[in-house]
Amino acid sequence: MLRPSPAPAPALRSVLAALGSPTAVREARTPALRAAQGPLSPELPLPVHVLDVRDQVVPSGQAPRTRLVGWRFLIRGTTDRAVAAADTMLTPDGWSFSHFFEGPYVTATERALLQAETLPTSYQPRLLSVPGLYMLTLWLHGDTEADGASASPAPADLLVPLAPAPPGIASHRPHRVADLLPVLTLRLAPPPLFGTPAPA
Template sequence: MPLHIPLAPAAAERSVRTALHSTTPVTPRPPRLGEGALQPVLPLPVHRLAPVTGPTEPPRARLTGWRFLLARDGLAVGAAETMLTADGWAFSHFCEGPFIASSERAVRLADALPGPYQPRLLSVPELYMLTLWLHSDPGADPAAGDPLPEDLLMPLAPAPPGIAADRAVTTAALLPLLTSRLAPLGLAS
């Protein structure tokens, strides 16, 4: 298995488990999650891509949280995200939608790739884009680091028009496309 799933901080997982068992309206479950037992599985650190300033500028990312797929009877039906606060890790929100199935599919595809990788999620909010980031150093601290040129990025479906989903490409290959997409928004030079 080339994927080395990182361990989530215990407090992050605890906050998700607490939210799953909460009956307060602060943590309402989306309708698709329904009632019943859900298990947090496949914890992945979520990093946000900093605004791309140009094709020669190395990409920067910062950790924004951890996402756990929520499984019922072995099938992912949603996700839960945590965020880092001044008091430590806290539950943020539940998620549903196409990125859930796409995340599962991308992990399966990535697991068949040669070489060891540490899976992470990389968010590009300006493009409403989420990618499975396959960090080439499987032993790296999952909370730190920026996408390296040799790292692989696999856009999750639905990907923005003109960007292929479920296809792993190097950061060096995808970054120029992202830069050109962000340029009209005044986010790249």
């Protein structure tokens, strides 16, 4: 069962304002959103965290640092499927609308959320991006009462790589943070220098 964290009210208002703006919808690079019939509503807000690239190698026993970069809303029309997504970002004036988009991650996010609903344990859903690997995961946080904008992945939390996932990592398969994170940090580590300098 999923227990989403409520999104900041200004973030939701900014998306509602964008959906109510014919100009914003018309100029979005989202044909499915422009073609949608009937009312559109933002649902399933997810805080988007980024794995801090400065922590490519995490000391044993310590959680990796993440930073909140936005809130993402799935946009539904009159069907049961999401037609697009909307991202918000934090500005000096507070939360504001960033952009609409569509593509495989929208479908993959919806699929992963449906899969997570069938798990016997309750989780707080988030998104965790790993830019260095061009990877996005559904992060299932075990503390359902936590502030969605804070906290780092706990070893027992689950990460579900969304499709398309990097080569060698199965998409839509839950991995414990303690199991997947070492694989990710190994891939993020800089390659070793080959050879040794010649003696002077």
